[in-house]
Amino acid sequence: MAAISDVARLAGVSKATASRALSGRGAVADETRRRVEAAAAEIGFIASPAAASLVTGRSMNVGVIIPFVNRWFFGEVLEGIERALLAAGYDLTLYNLADDGPERARVFDFFLARKRVDAVIAIGVDLSEREIASLEQRGKPIVALGGADAGVPSLTIDDRAVGLLATEHLLHLGHTRIAHLAGTGAAPMPNSVHGRRRHGFLEAMTAAGLAPGGRAHIHETEMTMPGGYTGTLQLLGHPGRRPTALFAVSDEVAFGAFRAAEHLGITIPGELSIIGIDGHEYSEMFGLTTVEQYPGEQGRLAVDVVLRLLGEGEEADPLPDSGAPLPTRLVVRSSTTSAPH
Amino acid sequence: MAAISDVARLAGVSKATASRALSGRGAVADETRRRVEAAAAEIGFIASPAAASLVTGRSMNVGVIIPFVNRWFFGEVLEGIERALLAAGYDLTLYNLADDGPERARVFDFFLARKRVDAVIAIGVDLSEREIASLEQRGKPIVALGGADAGVPSLTIDDRAVGLLATEHLLHLGHTRIAHLAGTGAAPMPNSVHGRRRHGFLEAMTAAGLAPGGRAHIHETEMTMPGGYTGTLQLLGHPGRRPTALFAVSDEVAFGAFRAAEHLGITIPGELSIIGIDGHEYSEMFGLTTVEQYPGEQGRLAVDVVLRLLGEGEEADPLPDSGAPLPTRLVVRSSTTSAPH
DNA sequence: CGACTCGTCGGAACCGGTTCCACTCATGTC
DNA sequence: GACATGAGTGGAACCGGTTCCGACGAGTCG
Numbered sequence: 001m002a003a004i005s006d007v008a009r010l011a012g013v014s015k016a017t018a019s020r021a022l023s024g025r026g027a028v029a030d031e032t033r034r035r036v037e038a039a040a041a042e043i044g045f046i047a048s049p050a051a052a053s054l055v056t057g058r059s060m061n062v063g064v065i066i067p068f069v070n071r072w073f074f075g076e077v078l079e080g081i082e083r084a085l086l087a088a089g090y091d092l093t094l095y096n097l098a099d100d101g102p103e104r105a106r107v108f109d110f111f112l113a114r115k116r117v118d119a120v121i122a123i124g125v126d127l128s129e130r131e132i133a134s135l136e137q138r139g140k141p142i143v144a145l146g147g148a149d150a151g152v153p154s155l156t157i158d159d160r161a162v163g164l165l166a167t168e169h170l171l172h173l174g175h176t177r178i179a180h181l182a183g184t185g186a187a188p189m190p191n192s193v194h195g196r197r198r199h200g201f202l203e204a205m206t207a208a209g210l211a212p213g214g215r216a217h218i219h220e221t222e223m224t225m226p227g228g229y230t231g232t233l234q235l236l237g238h239p240g241r242r243p244t245a246l247f248a249v250s251d252e253v254a255f256g257a258f259r260a261a262e263h264l265g266i267t268i269p270g271e272l273s274i275i276g277i278d279g280h281e282y283s284e285m286f287g288l289t290t291v292e293q294y295p296g297e298q299g300r301l302a303v304d305v306v307l308r309l310l311g312e313g314e315e316a317d318p319l320p321d322s323g324a325p326l327p328t329r330l331v332v333r334s335s336t337t338s339a340p341h
Numbered sequence: 342m343a344a345i346s347d348v349a350r351l352a353g354v355s356k357a358t359a360s361r362a363l364s365g366r367g368a369v370a371d372e373t374r375r376r377v378e379a380a381a382a383e384i385g386f387i388a389s390p391a392a393a394s395l396v397t398g399r400s401m402n403v404g405v406i407i408p409f410v411n412r413w414f415f416g417e418v419l420e421g422i423e424r425a426l427l428a429a430g431y432d433l434t435l436y437n438l439a440d441d442g443p444e445r446a447r448v449f450d451f452f453l454a455r456k457r458v459d460a461v462i463a464i465g466v467d468l469s470e471r472e473i474a475s476l477e478q479r480g481k482p483i484v485a486l487g488g489a490d491a492g493v494p495s496l497t498i499d500d501r502a503v504g505l506l507a508t509e510h511l512l513h514l515g516h517t518r519i520a521h522l523a524g525t526g527a528a529p530m531p532n533s534v535h536g537r538r539r540h541g542f543l544e545a546m547t548a549a550g551l552a553p554g555g556r557a558h559i560h561e562t563e564m565t566m567p568g569g570y571t572g573t574l575q576l577l578g579h580p581g582r583r584p585t586a587l588f589a590v591s592d593e594v595a596f597g598a599f600r601a602a603e604h605l606g607i608t609i610p611g612e613l614s615i616i617g618i619d620g621h622e623y624s625e626m627f628g629l630t631t632v633e634q635y636p637g638e639q640g641r642l643a644v645d646v647v648l649r650l651l652g653e654g655e656e657a658d659p660l661p662d663s664g665a666p667l668p669t670r671l672v673v674r675s676s677t678t679s680a681p682h
Numbered sequence: 683c684g685a686c687t688c689g690t691c692g693g694a695a696c697c698g699g700t701t702c703c704a705c706t707c708a709t710g711t712c
Numbered sequence: 713g714a715c716a717t718g719a720g721t722g723g724a725a726c727c728g729g730t731t732c733c734g735a736c737g738a739g740t741c742g
Contacts, residue, residue, distance in 0.1 A: 003698055014722045019700055026701085027719055049457045050394040051698035055727045059391065061434075069419050070622075075411035082437045086444065091452065093402075094435045096423045103427065111432065116390045226626040259626070262603055281411075285567040285600070344728055355692045360730055367731085368689055392728035396697045 002043045011039035022047065053115070061091040062306060063117035065107070067098055067124055071223065072252060072280050073295050077123050077145060080299025088307055093117055097125060108134060119306045122147060124193070141309035145302045146193060153309070155302055158325035159193050162291050163200020165330055166247050166275045169289070171208050174339035175245035175273060178205065179217045181231045181257065183249045186220055194223075197249050197277065217243065221253065228256025229263075236264055236272070244339050245273040251280035251290055254335075258286055269337040279331065287334035298326055343384045352380035363388065394456070402432040403647060404458035406448070408439050408465055412564065413593060413621050414636050418464050418486060421640025429648055434458055438466060449475060460647045463488060465534070482650035486643045487534060494650070496643055499666035500534050503632050504541020506671055507588050507616045510630070512549050515680035516586035516614060519546065520558045522572045522598065524590045527561055535564075538590050538618065558584065562594065569597025570604075577605055577613070585680050586614040592621035592631055595676075599627055614677040620670075628675035639667055 008018035013032060020026035021036035022045075028036075039045075053059045062085055068074045078094075085092045093116070095107050108131050112120060119141040126147055135142050144154035170178050180201045183194030190199060198218065205211050221231030228248055236242050248254035254276030258268065266272050276283065279292025349359035354373060361367035362377035363386075369377075380386075394400045403426055409415045419435075426433045434457070436448050449472050453461060460482040467488055476483050485495035511519050521542045524535030531540060539559065546552050562572030569589055577583050589595035595617030599609060607613050617624065620633025 004700095005698080015699080016701075016723075017721055020721090023700080027721090029720060032720080046451075046454050046456075048395065048698055049455050050391045050400065051727090052700075053391040053727095054389070054395055054698080054729085055700045057727080069410050070413060070416035072411060075416060078410050078435075079437055082435060086436070086448070086452075091457065092435050093432050094419075094423060095427070096420055107427070110387075111427075113387050114390050115387075116432065225623050229626050256626070258600075282566050285570050285597070345730095346728080356729080357693075357731075358691055361691085364730080368691090370690060373690080389728055392697090393730070394697095395699085395728080396730045398697080 002045045004045065004047065006043055007036060007040045007045045010043065011036045057115065058310075059116055059118050060089060061093055061117050062303075063093045063095060063112055063120045065095045065097055065120060065122045065125055067096070069096060073146075073250070073278060073293075074123060076295035077299040077302075080296035081121060081303055082299075083296075084300040084303035088303065088312070090118075090307075112140075113138065118310055119143070121145060121302050121306060122152075123302075126192075127152070141306060143302050143305050143309070145298060153305055155298055155305065155326055157293050157328050159196035160200040160203070161325070162277055162293075162328055163197035163247075164204045165200070165328075166197075166277060166291050167201045167204035169275060169330060169332070169336065170245040170247060170273060171204060171210075173245070173273065173336060175243075176208075176210055176339065177217075177241065177243040178210070178245045178247060179219065179235050179243035181228060181235065181246060181248045181253050182218055182220045183223050183253075184220050186249070187218075194220075194249055201247055223250050223253060225252050225256040225259070228253030229260045230256075232257040232260035233263070236260070236266065242266075242272075244271070245336070246275070248274060248276045251276035251278040251283050251288060254288055254290070255280075255282065255286060258288075258335075269335050271340070273336040273339075275336055279329075283331075284333070289333045289336040290331055292329045292331050293326065301326070343386045345386065345388065347384055348377060348381045348386045351384065352377045398456065399651075400457055400459050401430060402434055402458050403644075404434045404436060404453055404461045406436045406438055406461060406463045406466055408437070410435075410437060414487075414591070414619060414634075415464060417636035418640040418643075421637035422462060422644055423640075424637075425641045425644035429644065429653065431459075453481075454479065459651055460484070462486060462643050462647060463493075464643075467533075468493070482647060484643050484646050484650070486639060494646055496639060496646065496667060498634050498669050500537035501541040501544070502666070503618055503634075503669055504538035504588075505545045506541070506669075507618060507632050508542045508545035510616060510671060510673070510677065511586040511588060511614060512545060512551075514586070514614065514677060517549075517551055517680070518558075518582065518584040519551070519586045519588060520560065520576050520584040522569060522576065522587060522589045522594050523559055523561045524564050524594075525561050527590070528559075535561075535590055542588055564591050564594060566593050566597040566600070569594030570601045571597075573598040573601035574605070577601070577607065583607075583613075585612070586677070587616070589615060589617045592617035592619035592624050592629060595629055595631070596621075596623065596627060599629075599676075610676050610678040612681070614680075616677055620672065624672075625674070630674045630677040631672055633670045633672050634667065642667070 004018050005015050008015045013036060018036050021028045021033045022040060064081055066074055066078060069078060082092050097104050097107060120135055122144050124146045132151055142152040144152050146156050182198045185192060186194035186198040189195045219231050219235050221227040246257055248257055254274050257274055261268055261272055268274060276288050276290040279290055283290050345359050346356050349356045359377050362369045362374040363381060405422055407415055407419060410419060423433050438445050438448060461476055463485050465487045473492055483493045485493050487497050523539045526533060527535035527539040530536045560572050560576050562568040587598055589598055595615050598615055602609055602613055609615060617629050617631040620631055624631050
């Protein structure tokens with residue numbers, strides 16, 4: 001209701017001075033600033049973002065594109081981003097793009113094309129060249145997180161190395177019959193997160209002289225607990241020599257494997273060792289050995305990069321080693337042990 | 342880059358007519374409209390939301406306050422809201438307010454007080470009177486979902502009835518020693534979701550003449566899988582006559598109970614029946630009997646109410662039975678069976 | 683045939699800030 | 713004491729739409 005002209009009148013200054021006093025830009029005498037601030041407080045003045053945005057061209061708002069909110073990794077990233085953005089005075093506009101349906105085009109061509117977001121953070125989505133070009137042409141920085149995007153600053157762990165590390169952990173324990181529960185599309189999409197983890201697995205197995213003949217020991221499944229459950233049932237359910245260790249592409253998948261093993265009467269880690277990836281909140285409860293990553297922190301980092309790209313906090317904090325993969329850590333718990341015999 | 346004045350010039354009309362043609366408000370000849378639309382398409386005109394918002398006072402943006410994004414119920418609600426809002430041409434600005442820290446005041450006094458959101462949807466948060474007043478005074482409709490908010494339109498299931506229903510299911514199966522894993526704060530906060538479910542439990546037990554003497558059969562725990570795990574260990578871990586049935590305040594808590602039962606060597610449902618609440622995506626995998634609710638649909642409904650409050654689609658769709666509790670459904674699976682003997 | 687209605691359109695004000703530019707005045711320098 | 717310097721301030725333009733109001737022409741009616 002109250003406009004800056006009201007504040008100016010009450011404080012006995014011009015609109016220009018009132019604006020300078022409240023925004024902190026430009027020179028204003030301390031005494032004047034105090035008067036303006038007092039006047040603003042008195043009438044409960046709150047600046048209209050629309051008006052400011054209209055003239056400055058900046059909306060103090062960042063768009064976040066995310067394929068799921070209900071998967072642990074994505075939820076954590078989102079929380080981390082939200083916190084960091086809020087602290088910097090930015091709003092977060094959420095776009096949940098699960099599939100590549102018509103909504104996706106609408107989001108890019110309408111919602112994101114307008115001058116409503118200053119930048120875009122894309123989590124785990126592969127941006128097409130057209131989409132990237134559309135945003136960059138409008139001067140909107142893009143930061144990718146966990147995707148396989150070329151041409152835009154992107155933050156990601158080294159999924160290949162992580163797959164290698166997890167598999168080597170099992171190899172070091174003496175396992176030779178090791179199965180991998182991969183994410184869907186891992187084989188046909190070698191550059192996806194799933195594909196890179198699968199690659200790390202194969203690399204370690206090959207190096208150990210255990211390259212699986214067929215693909216018998218790799219099973220692709222959805223990245224969920226039920227996916228891990230049914231995948232494990234199929235992997236271990238048939239007779240014959242069973243694997244003694246299982247590398248699950250994510251902790252949630254590993255949880256499903258726990259449940260399947262229970263169902264099949266297989267003890268963990270006695271008859272089956274299981275390792276996952278993520279450092280899921282629940283992994284401790286399961287006693288799951290895992291390679292941790294830190295999605296909340298990754299979200300915060302993505303915001304850092306975005307803000308720098310927007311010209312904020314220029315030299316405040318040092319540049320993060322751009323290009324360097326994000327940190328991970330092997331955490332050994334009770335779900336992995338030496339191979340039987 | 343391109344402004345509406347450019348479109349107007351190219352189409353050979355005034356700014357006023359161009360605006361009318363593109364926004365659909367006001368009378369414009371069909372032929373003129375086509376010319377304007379062609380001109381807009383030619384130069385890739387996209388209206389600036391800030392400019393429109395400045396004069397109309399509407400931002401086409403709804404704020405959503407949510408305490409967690411990584412709990413199944415909340416994530417599903419968020420997805421439902423996002424989809425519905427997007428379809429209506431609205432943006433969704435996310436505020437993740439986990440605790441009642443200083444951020445909360447900042448969100449209400451700064452972020453939400455500005456003219457940036459047209460309305461607010463609050464999920465599972467108890468709004469203070471001051472917070473409600475602050476928003477309503479600025480003409481911003483509020484819709485509450487799953488909270489215990491008085492004074493604002495609120496959508497919720499009948500948690501007491503759900504607790505009653507779940508407990509009666511166990512009673513009908515002949516169970517008499519029934520434990521309840523309640524959410525934290527259920528007893529001191531009888532109006533919370535946890536409190537109302539607990540109340541339904543007690544009501545059913547009392548009606549069956551089984552009112553628990555002490556509170557031995559109720560254990561409060563965090564609303565997560567690890568919470569259910571440790572809670573169940575404490576509930577069933579000590580010697581003596583164990584409960585034969587467990588009513589978990591949520592499916593996630595129930596999942597934790599499954600894991601704890603496995604750990605204790607208790608078979609389900611042979612030695613322990615378990616029922617949850619939610620209709621969690623994973624409940625089928627666990628074979629969990631549960632009282633389903635439909636958070637995605639609830640989110641959609643909340644958007645319906647908000648849009649109506651904003652004066653959109655006034656009589657398009659009929660009013661939902663305001664005040665009537667949201668639908669739930671008992672789904673019996675393999676985790677519950679008749680009491681032993 | 684004059685008056686009136688109605689559809690269509692243009693001019694101009696306006697939303698609420700920010701910022702450029704010009705101006706004043708106190709201070710410092712030679 | 714003349715002059716450059718710079719902090720502090722006000723006036724006014726401006727961002728890019730929307731909408732009020734009035735004008736104009738065509739069709740209708742008495």
